[in-house]
Amino acid sequence: HVQLVESGGASVQAGGSLGLSCSYSGWTLSPHCMAWFRQAPGKEREGVAAVYAFGGGDTYITDSVKGRFTISQDTTKNITYLLMDSLKPEDSAMYYCAAEFSGPVCVDAIQRTGPMSADFRYWGQGTQVTVS
Secondary structure, three states: OOEEEEEOOOEEOOOOOEEEEEEEEOOOOOOOEEEEEEEOOOOOOEEEEEEEOOOOOOEEEOHHHOOOEEEEEEOOOOEEEEEEOOOOHHHOEEEEEEEEOOHHHHHHHHHOOOOOOOOOOEEOOOEEEEEO
16 A cells, blocks of 8 residues: 655754655555655644655755755655755754655646645655754
8 A cells, every 4th residue: 555654853953954754655656756844833734845756857945944955866765855954943843745646736846936735645644853
């Protein structure tokens, strides 16, 4: 069955770094794109980063984390990574991995200017990141 499993969440001090991983399996064909979202208590879910699942090409990084977060894809292992540097307390949230098969949804997510749509079909359970 389809699985998206996030790992790597932890409590870190401000200024530190953390790497999240999302391992996905259970599909005959690979998703078209993968993304990371986050949600802090009392706030709406926010799109953080997105990448085409075949690797390479454009990526989407939300403005608040540009220059600090990097999304990457290992196409041989079906793992999507989110490397987070210079972490701030406002980065604290539950981080979710998401997958989507629709090309138009993926193009919209990665190519658009402004907040990324959360219109992804498959979601993981989340991993907690706390920055203090």
